[in-house]
Amino acid sequence: MPNYDFDKVIDRSNNYSSKWDELGKMYGRDDLLPLWVADMDFMSPKPVIEAIEARAKQGIYGYTSRPESYFESVARWMKKRHDWDVKTDWMIFSPGVVPALSFIVNAFTHPGDKVLVQSPVYYPFFKVIEDNGRRVVNNPLLFKDGRYTMDFDDLEEKVKDPQVKLLFLCSPHNPVGRVWTEEELNKLGRICIDNNILIISDEIHQDILYPGVKHTPFASISKEFALNSITCTAPSKTFNLAGLQTSTIVIPNKIYYDIYKNFMTRIHLLRNNAFGLVALEAAYTYGEEWLDQFLEYLDGNLKTLSEGIEKDIPQIKITKPEGTYLVWMDCRELGLDTKGLNDFMINKARLALDDGYWFGTGGEGFQRINLACPRAYVNEALTRLKKAVG
Numbered sequence: 001m002p003n004y005d006f007d008k009v010i011d012r013s014n015n016y017s018s019k020w021d022e023l024g025k026m027y028g029r030d031d032l033l034p035l036w037v038a039d040m041d042f043m044s045p046k047p048v049i050e051a052i053e054a055r056a057k058q059g060i061y062g063y064t065s066r067p068e069s070y071f072e073s074v075a076r077w078m079k080k081r082h083d084w085d086v087k088t089d090w091m092i093f094s095p096g097v098v099p100a101l102s103f104i105v106n107a108f109t110h111p112g113d114k115v116l117v118q119s120p121v122y123y124p125f126f127k128v129i130e131d132n133g134r135r136v137v138n139n140p141l142l143f144k145d146g147r148y149t150m151d152f153d154d155l156e157e158k159v160k161d162p163q164v165k166l167l168f169l170c171s172p173h174n175p176v177g178r179v180w181t182e183e184e185l186n187k188l189g190r191i192c193i194d195n196n197i198l199i200i201s202d203e204i205h206q207d208i209l210y211p212g213v214k215h216t217p218f219a220s221i222s223k224e225f226a227l228n229s230i231t232c233t234a235p236s237k238t239f240n241l242a243g244l245q246t247s248t249i250v251i252p253n254k255i256y257y258d259i260y261k262n263f264m265t266r267i268h269l270l271r272n273n274a275f276g277l278v279a280l281e282a283a284y285t286y287g288e289e290w291l292d293q294f295l296e297y298l299d300g301n302l303k304t305l306s307e308g309i310e311k312d313i314p315q316i317k318i319t320k321p322e323g324t325y326l327v328w329m330d331c332r333e334l335g336l337d338t339k340g341l342n343d344f345m346i347n348k349a350r351l352a353l354d355d356g357y358w359f360g361t362g363g364e365g366f367q368r369i370n371l372a373c374p375r376a377y378v379n380e381a382l383t384r385l386k387k388a389v390g
């Protein structure tokens with residue numbers, strides 16, 4: 001079994017990477033340490049690279065045809081890692097999870113309809129709803145004693161509006177790092193079923209879990225929940241494949257499956273690209289050892305960050321994540337307003353992080369840092385933060 005070296009710093013300057021190449025555009029300067037966009041500064045598992053290399057060497061990149069083994073590899077992965085029995089005929093290819101959210105909004109709602117989100121949350125959720133002429137209804141998370149929970153009382157109120165048709169569930173939750181318990185998902189699922197709201201469960205971070213934490217796929221809880229949900233999955237966070245634009249949408253309800261499939265047929269977006277096709281299958285079939293090593297390394301990065309902050313930068317508090325490689329930092333004790341905090345991170349600490357307010361209500365005063373990077377970057381970020389705080 002290969003021993004992956006996650007400490008190795010890899011130069012991404014010729015990598016055409018949004019995380020590294022768009023600093024100037026996003027932050028106004030290029031000399032920042034980029035710990036923002038949610039991808040990894042690591043190479044993907046060796047078997048994935050080999051599968052892509054073998055495909056590249058064929059030299060013919062015509063229209064692709066998915067072998068049965070492709071969705072079978074997804075099903076095996078879901079069973080093995082999450083104890084979820086998924087049938088291959090519930091699965092549909094999508095070039096991404098965010099595009100899928102947009103397709104779903106179009107296929108399952110009308111202009112003016114409303115979609116629930118739970119902020120602070122992954123900001124494209126808002127864009128997908130609003131850019132398609134639908135309206136956001138927010139059910140903000142509660143934050144108490146450093147931990148986020150769902151506000152079910154507020155949800156019960158919001159679902160009374162008959163124009164609310166969907167709920168975007170972020171599970172595990174980006175940016176707060178919660179991995180929802182089965183009990184929480186049960187309550188959420190019940191409320192939605194009772195009020196005719198379809199749950200769209202974005203589980204793209206499902207595999208990135210800290211020791212002892214179990215992810216419960218929403219649809220795995222009961223047949224009733226499966227039939228009232230669409231689950232968005234992808235190997236892109238797990239194996240650093242986002243640039244290959246390959247994800248899998250799981251729709252156990254045949255009526256909803258057909259609605260979605262018809263939509264995809266109308267927009268003619270049914271085939272994989274040649275490299276995503278082989279990469280997904282190789283990742284789910286042979287990537288587990290790499291993932292387990294990565295998760296161990298990530299836990300070390302989290303410890304490094306948490307201990308460093310606690311020791312030297314007590315004005316910042318870490319919201320301890322249960323999942324995702326993203327860490328949500330409470331910077332409110334720095335006493336800066338939104339603009340001041342943004343300026344502090346960019347011009348004083350010289351870090352490119354995700355500004356908390358991007359994530360909607362409840363995000364102000366927070367920053368999101370990405371720990372899917374060599375430990376040297378985490379240490380460098382700590383050094384820069386310590387110096388900036390003074």
Ligand SMILES: Cc1ncc(COP(=O)(O)O)c(C=O)c1O
Nearest residue numbers: 038096097098099122174202204
């Ligand atoms: C919750 C969540 N959903 C979706 C995505 C992106 O999905 P995709 O690249 O497949 O569109 C991300 C990326 O950060 C994410 O955090």
